[in-house]
Structure formats: structure tokens, C-alpha cells
Amino acid sequence: MTHTDTGADAGTGTTALDLGAQSEVVARLAAAVPDDRLADGTPCPAYAVRNLLGHLTGLAVAFRDAARKDFGPTTGTPSGTPPDIGPGWREELPRVLGELAEAWREPAAWTGMTRAGGIDLPAEVAAAVAVDELVVHGWDLARATGQDYTPDPAALRASHAFLRAAAEDPTRGGGIFGPVVPVPPDAPLLDRTIGLSGRDPSWTAGRA
Numbered sequence: 621m622t623h624t625d626t627g628a629d630a631g632t633g634t635t636a637l638d639l640g641a642q643s644e645v646v647a648r649l650a651a652a653v654p655d656d657r658l659a660d661g662t663p664c665p666a667y668a669v670r671n672l673l674g675h676l677t678g679l680a681v682a683f684r685d686a687a688r689k690d691f692g693p694t695t696g697t698p699s700g701t702p703p704d705i706g707p708g709w710r711e712e713l714p715r716v717l718g719e720l721a722e723a724w725r726e727p728a729a730w731t732g733m734t735r736a737g738g739i740d741l742p743a744e745v746a747a748a749v750a751v752d753e754l755v756v757h758g759w760d761l762a763r764a765t766g767q768d769y770t771p772d773p774a775a776l777r778a779s780h781a782f783l784r785a786a787a788e789d790p791t792r793g794g795g796i797f798g799p800v801v802p803v804p805p806d807a808p809l810l811d812r813t814i815g816l817s818g819r820d821p822s823w824t825a826g827r828a
Contacts, residue, residue: 636730637747640721641772642754646676647714649761649769658705662764663823666702669764673713674703676757680716683750686736687723687743697738720750748782755779756817759810766825771810780809783816 650673658670667675678698685694706712723729724747734743736750755771756779762769771779787800798818803811811821 642775643717643721646758671702674705680720684720684723686734686746687729695735752779780813
């Protein structure tokens with residue numbers, strides 16, 4: 621599910637972060653999804669696996685173009701219909717994930733303002749949102765399809781910092797994806813990050 625709000629004071633911690641490692645993690649997870657799991661549910665209640673894969677494809681394109689400052693339909697307001705995959709998604713998704721990572725390797729991508737999801741925002745914040753989307757939706761995909769998940773450590777730290785700052789901002793209603801799910805302070809960083817995203821870290825496939 622997409623973010624509903626961002627801000628310049630989000631505590632991004634993502635300057636100069638290479639998105640390549642986390643993009644590759646997501647690409648590997650997607651490649652291992654069998655066709656007979658595409659209709660399965662995910663931790664995003666409105667998304668089946670195929671919708672989640674469609675969302676990952678769309679966000680990779682959107683934040684690739686945000687890095688390039690290439691504004692148009694891809695960086696505009698998303699439609700209200702659930703995203704879906706096309707017939708060539710197995711080739712398209714890893715390709716656009718690679719393009720996303722490459723676009724954010726350009727120093728100019730991190731400067732000035734950009735646009736994503738129809739929202740104008742500082743480029744560094746856009747990068748933080750992109751990293752957070754990859755980390756959290758990577759977990760969604762892994763849990764929905766019964767795969768192990770080890771996110772890129774740098775991306776995970778950046779995602780946690782971004783979500784924690786958002787959760788502590790009263791103007792954001794306590795969370796970005798949804799209400800924060802309490803997680804013990806000594807839980808693994810991934811569990812604490814997932815809780816901040818509004819998900820229950822114990823969610824498993826087959827649960828409503």
C-alpha cells in the first residue's frame with residue numbers, strides 16, 4: 621500500500637544510499653514467486669500477490685523517474701484501481717528495479733525537488749520513500765509467498781529511521797501505512813520496522 625504523506629523533516633538518513641542491494645533482494649523474491657501463488661493474499665489487505673507485484677513495478681518506475689526529474693504520468697497521482705501485473709512482468713520488474721537503483725546513483729538525483737505520486741517533495745525524501753517501499757513491500761512479498769527475507773542492512777536502517785520519524789510526528793497520525801503495531805523494543809530491527817509500518821510482524825500466509 622502506498623504512502624499517504626511525506627515531508628522534508630522525515631529523518632531520512634538515506635543520503636548516498638545505494639538502492640541496488642535492496643532492489644536485487646526484491647527482484648530475487650519476485651523471481652521465486654510461482655504462478656499458482658499470484659492470487660494469494662498478502663499483508664496488504666487490498667492486494668493479492670499479483671497486485672503487490674504490480675505495485676512494486678509501478679513504484680520502481682515512479683521513483684526511477686523521480687530520480688531523473690522526468691515528470692509525467694509515471695510520477696503523477698496513482699489511479700484508484702489496484703495495480704496488476706502484465707504478461708511480461710517477470711522481465712519487466714527486475715529491469716525497472718535495476719533502472720531505479722541506477723537512477724539514484726546519480727548525484728543530481730539527490731538534489732532539489734522532485735515529484736512522486738503526484739506530490740512535490742525534496743529529492744532526498746523521495747529516495748527515503750523509495751527505500752522504505754522496497755523494504756516493507758519486500759517483507760510483504762516474502763511473507764505472502766513463504767520465502768525467507770533478509771533485507772539489505774543499510775536499507776533496513778534507513779527504512780526504520782524514516783518510519784520512526786513519521787510515527788513520532790503527530791501531524792501524520794502515528795504512521796504512514798497504517799496505525800503502528802506495538803513491537804517489543806528488543807525485537808529484531810526488521811520486526812520493529814514492520815511494526816512501525818502498521819503490520820504485525822507475526823503475519824503469515826493464510827492469515828486474514
